[in-house]
Amino acid sequence: DAGVIQSPRHEVTEMGQEVTLRCKPISGHNSLFWYRQTMMRGLELLIYFNNNVPIDDSGMPEDRFSAKMPNASFSTLKIQPSEPRDSAVYFCASSRTVDTEAFFGQGTRLTVV
Amino acid sequence: GEDVEQSLFLSVREGDSSVINCTYTDSSSTYLYWYKQEPGAGLQLLTYIFSNMDMKQDQRLTVLLNKKDKHLSLRIADTQTGDSAIYFCAEQASGTYKYIFGTGTRLKVLA
Numbered sequence: 001d002a003g004v005i006q007s008p009r010h011e012v013t014e015m016g017q018e019v020t021l022r023c024k025p026i027s028g029h030n031s032l033f034w035y036r037q038t039m040m041r042g043l044e045l046l047i048y049f050n051n052n053v054p055i056d057d058s059g060m061p062e063d064r065f066s067a068k069m070p071n072a073s074f075s076t077l078k079i080q081p082s083e084p085r086d087s088a089v090y091f092c093a094s095s096r097t098v099d100t101e102a103f104f105g106q107g108t109r110l111t112v113v
Numbered sequence: 114g115e116d117v118e119q120s121l122f123l124s125v126r127e128g129d130s131s132v133i134n135c136t137y138t139d140s141s142s143t144y145l146y147w148y149k150q151e152p153g154a155g156l157q158l159l160t161y162i163f164s165n166m167d168m169k170q171d172q173r174l175t176v177l178l179n180k181k182d183k184h185l186s187l188r189i190a191d192t193q194t195g196d197s198a199i200y201f202c203a204e205q206a207s208g209t210y211k212y213i214f215g216t217g218t219r220l221k222v223l224a
Protein backbone atom coordinates (compact mmCIF):
# COMPACT_ATOMS: atom_id res chain seq x y z
CA ASP A 1 0.00 0.00 0.00
CA ALA A 2 1.24 3.50 -0.80
CA GLY A 3 0.28 4.82 2.60
CA VAL A 4 -1.76 7.93 3.28
CA ILE A 5 -1.46 10.30 0.33
CA GLN A 6 -1.89 14.02 0.68
CA SER A 7 -1.88 16.74 -1.93
CA PRO A 8 -0.53 19.21 -2.54
CA ARG A 9 2.73 18.92 -0.60
CA HIS A 10 3.13 22.67 -0.54
CA GLU A 11 0.61 25.45 -1.01
CA VAL A 12 1.24 29.17 -1.02
CA THR A 13 -1.80 31.36 -1.28
CA GLU A 14 -2.86 34.91 -0.66
CA MET A 15 -4.96 35.93 2.27
CA GLY A 16 -8.65 35.67 1.48
CA GLN A 17 -8.30 32.86 -1.03
CA GLU A 18 -9.91 29.46 -0.69
CA VAL A 19 -7.59 26.56 0.02
CA THR A 20 -8.45 22.88 -0.41
CA LEU A 21 -6.26 20.14 0.99
CA ARG A 22 -6.78 16.56 -0.11
CA CYS A 23 -6.23 13.18 1.46
CA LYS A 24 -6.46 9.57 0.35
CA PRO A 25 -6.40 7.22 3.35
CA ILE A 26 -5.00 3.73 3.35
CA SER A 27 -7.41 1.30 1.74
CA GLY A 28 -9.46 -0.60 4.31
CA HIS A 29 -9.01 1.99 7.05
CA ASN A 30 -12.29 3.26 8.43
CA SER A 31 -10.98 6.13 10.57
CA LEU A 32 -9.55 9.36 9.21
CA PHE A 33 -8.05 12.29 11.06
CA TRP A 34 -6.96 15.79 10.11
CA TYR A 35 -4.24 17.36 12.27
CA ARG A 36 -2.54 20.73 12.20
CA GLN A 37 1.05 21.20 13.31
CA THR A 38 2.54 24.54 14.33
CA MET A 39 5.56 25.50 16.38
CA MET A 40 3.41 27.22 18.96
CA ARG A 41 0.69 24.61 19.45
CA GLY A 42 2.28 21.35 18.33
CA LEU A 43 -0.06 18.75 16.84
CA GLU A 44 -3.75 19.53 17.14
CA LEU A 45 -6.58 17.24 16.11
CA LEU A 46 -8.96 19.18 13.89
CA ILE A 47 -11.56 16.58 12.95
CA TYR A 48 -12.14 12.85 13.04
CA PHE A 49 -14.22 10.75 10.64
CA ASN A 50 -15.38 7.20 11.20
CA ASN A 51 -16.85 5.33 8.23
CA ASN A 52 -16.98 8.63 6.34
CA VAL A 53 -19.06 10.33 9.03
CA PRO A 54 -17.65 13.28 10.99
CA ILE A 55 -17.63 12.23 14.63
CA ASP A 56 -15.76 15.03 16.34
CA ASP A 57 -15.04 18.40 14.80
CA SER A 58 -14.46 20.23 18.06
CA GLY A 59 -10.89 20.94 17.03
CA MET A 60 -11.85 22.89 13.93
CA PRO A 61 -10.75 26.40 14.79
CA GLU A 62 -13.43 28.46 13.09
CA ASP A 63 -16.28 28.35 10.63
CA ARG A 64 -13.76 29.15 7.95
CA PHE A 65 -12.63 25.54 8.21
CA SER A 66 -14.69 22.69 6.81
CA ALA A 67 -13.97 19.05 6.06
CA LYS A 68 -15.74 16.43 4.01
CA MET A 69 -15.36 12.75 3.35
CA PRO A 70 -17.60 11.87 0.40
CA ASN A 71 -16.35 8.28 0.26
CA ALA A 72 -13.99 5.89 1.99
CA SER A 73 -11.04 6.83 -0.18
CA PHE A 74 -11.10 10.60 -0.19
CA SER A 75 -11.31 13.54 2.19
CA THR A 76 -10.86 17.29 1.87
CA LEU A 77 -10.10 20.06 4.30
CA LYS A 78 -11.14 23.49 3.08
CA ILE A 79 -10.27 26.91 4.43
CA GLN A 80 -12.32 29.79 3.14
CA PRO A 81 -11.23 32.54 3.42
CA SER A 82 -7.66 31.77 4.40
CA GLU A 83 -5.68 33.96 6.80
CA PRO A 84 -1.94 34.20 7.54
CA ARG A 85 -2.45 32.56 10.94
CA ASP A 86 -3.64 29.43 9.14
CA SER A 87 -0.08 28.86 7.96
CA ALA A 88 0.94 25.43 9.26
CA VAL A 89 1.55 21.86 8.20
CA TYR A 90 -1.69 19.93 7.86
CA PHE A 91 -1.54 16.17 8.28
CA CYS A 92 -4.06 13.56 7.37
CA ALA A 93 -3.91 10.20 9.15
CA SER A 94 -5.90 7.00 8.93
CA SER A 95 -6.30 3.90 11.06
CA ARG A 96 -7.89 0.54 10.51
CA THR A 97 -10.25 0.96 13.40
CA VAL A 98 -10.89 3.74 15.86
CA ASP A 99 -8.47 2.45 18.48
CA THR A 100 -5.57 1.13 16.42
CA GLU A 101 -2.42 2.90 15.39
CA ALA A 102 -2.70 5.85 13.04
CA PHE A 103 -0.59 6.22 9.92
CA PHE A 104 0.22 9.73 8.79
CA GLY A 105 0.58 11.27 5.37
CA GLN A 106 3.51 13.45 4.39
CA GLY A 107 1.57 16.59 5.18
CA THR A 108 0.70 19.75 3.29
CA ARG A 109 2.73 22.82 4.18
CA LEU A 110 0.37 25.77 3.84
CA THR A 111 1.66 29.32 3.70
CA VAL A 112 -0.85 32.15 3.59
CA VAL A 113 0.71 35.50 2.70
CA GLY B 114 -6.21 17.14 32.48
CA GLU B 115 -4.55 15.36 29.65
CA ASP B 116 -0.97 16.38 29.01
CA VAL B 117 2.09 14.70 27.55
CA GLU B 118 5.48 16.22 28.25
CA GLN B 119 8.85 15.70 26.64
CA SER B 120 12.17 17.47 26.80
CA LEU B 121 12.72 19.57 23.70
CA PHE B 122 16.26 18.66 22.72
CA LEU B 123 18.72 15.80 22.98
CA SER B 124 22.18 15.60 21.49
CA VAL B 125 24.24 12.41 21.34
CA ARG B 126 27.33 11.17 19.56
CA GLU B 127 27.09 8.62 16.78
CA GLY B 128 27.32 5.11 18.19
CA ASP B 129 26.08 6.08 21.64
CA SER B 130 22.65 5.21 22.99
CA SER B 131 19.88 7.78 23.04
CA VAL B 132 17.15 7.84 25.64
CA ILE B 133 14.11 9.99 25.00
CA ASN B 134 11.71 10.43 27.88
CA CYS B 135 8.02 11.19 28.09
CA THR B 136 5.55 11.65 30.91
CA TYR B 137 1.81 11.44 30.52
CA THR B 138 -1.12 12.06 32.81
CA ASP B 139 -4.06 9.96 31.63
CA SER B 140 -4.01 6.75 33.64
CA SER B 141 -6.64 5.25 31.34
CA SER B 142 -4.28 5.32 28.39
CA THR B 143 -4.10 1.92 26.83
CA TYR B 144 -1.66 2.45 24.01
CA LEU B 145 1.44 4.59 24.02
CA TYR B 146 3.19 5.36 20.78
CA TRP B 147 6.49 6.67 19.53
CA TYR B 148 6.51 8.51 16.22
CA LYS B 149 9.49 9.85 14.29
CA GLN B 150 9.32 12.97 12.13
CA GLU B 151 12.16 13.74 9.76
CA PRO B 152 12.52 17.25 8.30
CA GLY B 153 9.74 18.02 5.86
CA ALA B 154 8.10 14.65 6.35
CA GLY B 155 5.10 13.20 8.08
CA LEU B 156 5.02 11.24 11.30
CA GLN B 157 6.29 7.70 10.99
CA LEU B 158 5.10 5.19 13.54
CA LEU B 159 8.17 3.64 15.15
CA THR B 160 6.71 1.43 17.82
CA TYR B 161 4.00 1.24 20.43
CA ILE B 162 3.43 -0.45 23.74
CA PHE B 163 0.29 -1.70 25.37
CA SER B 164 -0.24 -0.45 28.88
CA ASN B 165 -0.04 -3.91 30.46
CA MET B 166 3.54 -4.30 29.24
CA ASP B 167 6.70 -3.04 30.93
CA MET B 168 9.07 -3.31 28.02
CA LYS B 169 9.10 -3.87 24.31
CA GLN B 170 12.17 -4.37 22.16
CA ASP B 171 12.34 -4.03 18.41
CA GLN B 172 15.83 -4.22 16.91
CA ARG B 173 17.66 -1.07 18.07
CA LEU B 174 14.59 0.31 19.83
CA THR B 175 13.63 -0.43 23.42
CA VAL B 176 10.50 1.02 24.98
CA LEU B 177 10.17 1.07 28.74
CA LEU B 178 6.92 1.85 30.50
CA ASN B 179 6.59 2.72 34.16
CA LYS B 180 2.86 2.87 34.58
CA LYS B 181 3.04 3.83 38.25
CA ASP B 182 5.02 6.97 37.43
CA LYS B 183 3.33 7.43 34.03
CA HIS B 184 6.75 7.51 32.43
CA LEU B 185 7.61 6.23 28.97
CA SER B 186 11.04 6.09 27.41
CA LEU B 187 12.50 5.22 24.04
CA ARG B 188 16.05 3.95 23.90
CA ILE B 189 17.86 3.89 20.58
CA ALA B 190 20.96 1.72 20.62
CA ASP B 191 23.96 2.55 18.42
CA THR B 192 22.46 5.86 17.35
CA GLN B 193 23.18 6.81 13.76
CA THR B 194 23.09 10.16 11.97
CA GLY B 195 19.96 8.94 10.19
CA ASP B 196 18.21 8.85 13.55
CA SER B 197 18.33 12.65 13.73
CA ALA B 198 14.70 13.71 13.79
CA ILE B 199 11.92 14.83 16.10
CA TYR B 200 10.44 12.07 18.23
CA PHE B 201 6.88 12.33 19.50
CA CYS B 202 5.29 10.21 22.14
CA ALA B 203 1.52 9.94 22.16
CA GLU B 204 -1.05 8.40 24.45
CA GLN B 205 -4.38 6.96 23.42
CA ALA B 206 -7.09 6.03 25.87
CA SER B 207 -8.76 2.66 25.38
CA GLY B 208 -11.44 2.56 22.72
CA THR B 209 -11.03 6.21 21.78
CA TYR B 210 -9.74 7.92 18.71
CA LYS B 211 -7.97 10.70 20.52
CA TYR B 212 -4.22 10.81 20.50
CA ILE B 213 -2.57 13.25 22.86
CA PHE B 214 0.82 14.11 21.43
CA GLY B 215 3.82 15.40 23.30
CA THR B 216 5.70 18.45 22.15
CA GLY B 217 8.35 16.34 20.49
CA THR B 218 12.06 15.85 21.28
CA ARG B 219 14.52 16.97 18.67
CA LEU B 220 17.35 14.42 18.54
CA LYS B 221 20.61 15.56 17.03
CA VAL B 222 23.25 12.94 16.35
CA LEU B 223 26.81 14.24 16.12
CA ALA B 224 29.22 12.44 13.83
